[in-house]
Structure formats: C-alpha cells, structure tokens
Amino acid sequence: MDLVQIVEQAVNGLGYELVDIEMSPKARLLRVFIDIERGVNVDDCATVSSHLQRVFEVENVDYDRLEISSPGLDRPLKKQADFERFAGQNVQIRVRIPVGNQRNFAGVLEGVRDGTVVVRTEKGEFAFPLDQVDKARLVPKF
Numbered sequence: 001m002d003l004v005q006i007v008e009q010a011v012n013g014l015g016y017e018l019v020d021i022e023m024s025p026k027a028r029l030l031r032v033f034i035d036i037e038r039g040v041n042v043d044d045c046a047t048v049s050s051h052l053q054r055v056f057e058v059e060n061v062d063y064d065r066l067e068i069s070s071p072g073l074d075r076p077l078k079k080q081a082d083f084e085r086f087a088g089q090n091v092q093i094r095v096r097i098p099v100g101n102q103r104n105f106a107g108v109l110e111g112v113r114d115g116t117v118v119v120r121t122e123k124g125e126f127a128f129p130l131d132q133v134d135k136a137r138l139v140p141k142f
Helices: 003-013 042-059 080-085
Strands: 017-024 029-035 065-069 090-095 104-113 116-121 124-129 133-138
Touching (some): 003 029, 003 042, 090 116, 104 124
Antiparallel strands (some): 116 124
C-alpha cells in the first residue's frame, strides 16, 4: 500500500476527508490537509496527527516531521467529487493544454457534466476534461 492510500484510509476512518498531501523529500516533511463539513479545528488536527503517528509506526513510514492542517479558504479541488460539491463557488483553474492561448481561467464553477469541469467566466462558459485540469482552487469571497 502506498503512502497516499495509508493516509487516506486512516483519515477517512476517523471521519475526515483527505484533501491533499504534500511531501518534501529533503526536509522529509509530510503535510496532510484534512477537511470535515463543520470545518477543521485544532483538536481535529491533533487527533489526526496522533492517529497517523501510530499508523506510520506500524506501517514503517519514515519521516522527520508531520503537519496536519485544514485546506484553508482557497481549498484546492482535486477529485471529481470536489468539483461537484463546490458548484456555484468562485474558482481559479489552470489547464494543461491552452484553450485559445489561455491556460488560466477564473469564474463560477458550474460543476461536472459528462466528465468535464464546467466554468462560467466573463468570456462565456468553458468545459475542460477533468484530466486536463492542472490546478484548481476556490476563490474566497470577503
């Protein structure tokens, strides 16, 4: 089992959603981003950290430092479920292959239709195949 599967299984088992994992090979830092519908607090981070430390010991995962965090207001969107869940929210999307000499798009996420991510921008509606989305983030409103 690879590290992402180990972490995802452990985090999901505690009732949280695994949003992302960042790994720094030089510093040997593992940064795990979790979410839960009510929002993540410090106690949640401590609970997940304690649990993952025990899991990593059993699974012989070698690391120097473990950080647990919420994804923040500008949460990254990674999975199809993320794009469906946050429909109606403002997003920034970067695609792998330019569309009309443009790789970055900002607008309102319309959701997923037939396996494509649909975004309404000032220039109209754009649909991108999910596998062509390089990065996507929510844009918080203040």
